Amino acid sequence: xxxxxxxxxxxxxxxxxxxxxxxxxxxxxxxxxxxxxxxxxxxxxxxxxxxxxxxxxxxxxxxxxxxxxxxxxxxxxxxxxxxxxxxxxxxxxxxxxxxxxxxxxxxxxxxxxxxxxxxxxxxxxxxxxxxxxxxxxxxxxxxxxxxxxxxxxxxxxxxxxxxxxxxxxxxxxxxxxxxxxxxxxxxxxxxxxxxxxxxxxxxxxxxxxxxxxxxxxxxxxxxxx
Numbered sequence: 056x057x058x059x060x061x062x063x064x065x066x067x068x069x070x071x072x073x074x075x076x077x078x079x080x081x082x083x084x085x086x087x088x089x090x091x092x093x094x095x096x097x098x099x100x101x102x103x104x105x106x107x108x109x110x111x112x113x114x115x116x117x118x119x120x121x122x123x124x125x126x127x128x129x130x131x132x133x134x135x136x137x138x139x140x141x142x143x144x145x146x147x148x149x150x151x152x153x154x155x156x157x158x159x160x161x162x163x164x165x166x167x168x169x170x171x172x173x174x175x176x177x178x179x180x181x182x183x184x185x186x187x188x189x190x191x192x193x194x195x196x197x198x199x200x201x202x203x204x205x206x207x208x209x210x211x212x213x214x215x216x217x218x219x220x221x222x223x224x225x226x227x228x229x230x231x232x233x234x235x236x237x238x239x240x241x242x243x244x245x246x247x248x249x250x251x252x253x254x255x256x257x258x259x260x261x262x263x264x265x266x267x268x269x270x271x272x273x274x275x276x277x278x279x280x
Contacts, residue, residue, distance in 0.1 A: 115143060115144060116144070116145070116146045118146060118147065119146070119147040120143055120144070120145055120146060120147060121145040121146070121147055121149075121151065123138065123142050126138055126141050126142070126145065126151050127151070128150075128151060128152045129150065129152070133151070133155070136194050136195065137155055137194075137195065139194050140155065140158055140190060140191070140194040140195055141154060141155060157187065158187060158190070158191040158194075158195050159191070159195060161185055161186065161187050161188050161191040161192075161195075162191050162192065162195050162196035162199065164179070164185045164188075165179070165180065165185055165188055165191075165192065165196065165199045165202055166196065166199060168185075169199065169202055173202065173205075174226045175226070176202050177202055177205045177206045177209065177226060177276070177278060178206075178209075178226035178227075178275050178276040180192075180202060180203060180206035181206045181209045181210065181211055181226075181276040181278075182211045182275065182276055183211075188203070188206075189203060205278055206278075208278055208279055209223075209226070209276055209277050209278035209279070210276065210277055211275070211276045211277075212225075212232075212271045212272060212273070212274040212275055212276060212277070213270070213271065213272075214268055214269070214270050215268070215269045215270075216267070216268055217266070217267060217268075218236075218262050218266055218269045219262070220262050220263060220264040220265075220266060221261070221262060221279060221280075222259060222260070222261050222262075222279065222280040223259065223260050223261075223262065223277040223278065223279055223280055224257060224258070224259050224277065224278055224279070224280040225257075225258040225259070225260070225271070225274040225275065225276070225277055226274075226275050226276045226277065226278060227258065227273070227274055227275040227276075228254065228255055228256070228257075228258075229273050229274070229275070230251065230252050230253065230254060230256075231272075231273035232248070232252070232258045232271065232272070232273040232274035232275075233246075233247070233248070233271065233272055233273060233274075234246065234247055234248075234260045234269065234270065234271035234272075234274060235247075235269075235270055235271075236260075236262050236263055236266040236268075236269050237266065237267055237268045237269075237270070238265055238266065238267055239265075239267040244263045244265070244266055245260075245261060245262070245263055245266075247259075247260055258274065259280050260277070
């Protein structure tokens with residue numbers, strides 16, 4: 056009787072051990088499957104193999120692109136201007152409509168921002184905050200060309216070599232904006248602001264003739280005053 060009880064206890068312990076190992080193994084296998092790529096026969100596409108729209112709609116693809124003759128949407132049709140925008144911009148395996156949508160979204164951002172604050176829209180185009188705005192405006196939303204025209208006369212904060220002399224206005228109301236103009240010998244020709252600006256003040260800078268480098272920080276962008 057004692058021998059049979061001992062044997063039963065040994066068998067029970069072995070069974071529990073095997074069950075625990077099997078359970079842990081299932082968890083490890085499921086974790087590995089969760090991280091694995093879909094098999095070749097899987098209907099789910101591998102994200103690494105799926106072309107994605109460029110973060111910058113103006114950026115030209117580095118690989119093969121769709122020829123202009125194949126720039127057709129799955130439904131409907133593109134306008135002549137939309138086709139011009141898409142020419143040379145659509146990767147070979149991508150839906151042209153997805154690329155067009157990127158440009159249309161750039162137009163929408165410019166329009167929404169300009170309705171609230173034209174200076175903010177101009178600054179966003181100058182700094183590239185709205186990626187691809189130039190081509191999008193020229194071909195998809197020409198009604199925003201006044202914003203583009205203003206942006207093309209300006210430049211972002213930072214170092215600017217050989218700037219055109221004249222008066223400029225910073226597209227910010229930040230009181231931390233500072234600037235200086237240097238000559239070819241590195242001497243400071245002008246700097247500002249002369250007095251600490253108050254919230255809401257317009258910050259301007261006069262770049263003297265002969266300025267070799269104009270540096271600014273905290274100013275976002277500049278346009279002619």
